[in-house]
Amino acid sequence: MSETIPVSVAPTDSPRSRRGIPLAIGGLTLLLSLWWSCADALSGRPRLAAEIGAVRTNLWKLAGASALSPGNTATDDAAPLYERAVETSPMDSEAWLGLATATERFSWINQRSSRALKMSYYTGAHLRSLMADRLLLMARIDSTNDPELRDMLASQTALILSRLPDLRPAIGRAYLAAGEANRRIIAQTTKAAGTDIQTLIRGN
Incomplete structure (x- = not known):
């Protein structure tokens, strides 16, 4: 008759594992804070700031507005920047208005500008x-x-x-x-x- 050898299993909810959870949360919070601050620190380079803070709609709007500003030769860049803004926040009326403005000069070719303008109206008619x-x-x-x-x-x-x-x-x-x-x-x-x-x- 073979002898059964008892096997002990360590509890998964050990004090060590419980201590690791706050450390992981703290580390993640620190990384998010650094990511956020890094994007904010690049305010003088709005497009790069938007690319780093990719999910932040306000940064894409700032980059688009910068591309449309007087004297800027990169006005063609404004439309894709505002497109990213509306992708991250489809209910942002200001982003839709920016896209409508950026595509206005092509309105005689297609309805892209008027469609964006309508979205700006429907998402914020009273703004x-x-x-x-x-x-x-x-x-x-x-x-x-x-x-x-x-x-x-x-x-x-x-x-x-x-x-x-x-x-x-x-x-x-x-x-x-x-x-x-x-x-x-x-x-x-x-x-x-x-x-x-x-x-x-x-x-x-």
Whole structure:
């Protein structure tokens, strides 16, 4: 008859393993902090900062805005940077507006800019900080064959007229930048609100 040799099994929940958990968490926290700080330290090189802090939408937006800034010759880089921003945060209205602005000069070829502009509107129609710039871009893009864009232009204009009187000068600027079709929309909307478009233009 063979003899059975007892085998002892160490408990998995040993004091040593429990001590290792806080150390692992602390190490991970330190690494994340270093990663975050490294991206912030590169504010003078926005694209590199965005590539390091790859999941941080604000860094991609800053890089895109830098590419669009006056005097920058790398304006073609702005669109892919804003695309990364909307990929990381699809509900970020500012990122969509940046993408619409970056692709505006190709709007006569395709609908990329108007699609991004619509997303900016639907994800943040009431964001005060974006209204003036978005209205100006709405006015510049041809809406002749796009009833959805025409409705958005009228709605954004009406919202400013009814609730944000300090932004009314933006309507005058949008009117001056608009084509004939969009000028009619802006003029009709302001007239319906009891306002003379010429008054808004003179306000600029």
